[in-house]
Amino acid sequence: MKAESNEQALLKGLANNDTKAIDTIYKDNFGMIQAFILNNNGTYDDARDVFQEAMITLYEKAKSESFVLTCQIKTYIYSVCRRLWLKRLQQAGRYVLQSEAVDDLVPVEEDMDIHERRNAEFSIMERALNSLGEPCKSILEAYYLKKQDMNEIAASFGYTNADNAKNQKYKCLMRLKKLFFAQYNIGD
Template sequence: MKHADQKYIEALFKNDVTLLDEIYRKFSGRIKWMVLQNNGTEADAADIFQEALLSIYHKAKTQDFILTCPLDAFLYLICKNKWLNELNKRKTKNETFTEDDGYALGEDSFKLAEDYILQEQRYNLLAEKIAELGDTCKELLRLSWSGKSMEEVAEILHVTYGYARKKKSECMAKLIMLVKQSSQFSSLKW
């Protein structure tokens, strides 16, 4: 069954500037975030996003392409695979994914979309609850989640290692409590 986002696929063919602009406004931010969180740059994210749109265009041009899930989920999956492929090339120059790996359309399209939406709702709830934390907790968690060691985090925050570890534990406990107290928590199948 054709998804309402099929209009974006048609916009690619028609070079509909209004809808193409909407694609970039609505979907590129999440791709940029994903690439930046995985050792990429803004330029990498822009390239991956553009390559994904070209892949969709070529796939739709050569096949009777019907989008059966939200474009957001489909585009994210393509970009994720393309970025993994790029990271793999940079790292080993050996194994790569094929163009169609990971985004064949079929019965799993709705499951993929549902999983993506659930993940997005969880992410939004988590971001909302992180915003409720104090500035110290937000900064400490941001630094520790960025891949820095606790020694580096302590140094950046000008605190002792022991204090940074204890404070992180307290911040995580507070965050978990806020998430679990949310009315959305049980519906998000954590």
């Protein structure tokens, strides 16, 4: 009972980007995944990538409104990592999983699909941002990602006043939106 509430607290922490919660989950589960990846033709870098990918999936799940984790964090992470690694091995033309550290796997296909779709969206955004060029990219990142105030932005980018910065930001935003929606179809 206690362990369960403990896990719930960890997930809540993760959803709120709490460093302590992230560290705890990371520490408790990384070793297992690393061993699994290394045992199955992977490297240390593969282990890190796959594990972090699984953490992001868990994060997305923890953040969603309809969130219910029906199993232990450990089982969930292992299931996701196993899926991810299997997929990578198949893409590389190599297959065969040798060790099964945890026998009880949970179905994660649905979550993985959501995760993959999100990843696709993020990469559209990333590509759009990167093709903007400076100073548009930095201004928009400062405003929308770092949530900076227009006055701060004007100061740090060297605009004489916030209005000029706002004007620049507006132009940049229009370009970004155009680039983004060229790839991202609302209808779909």
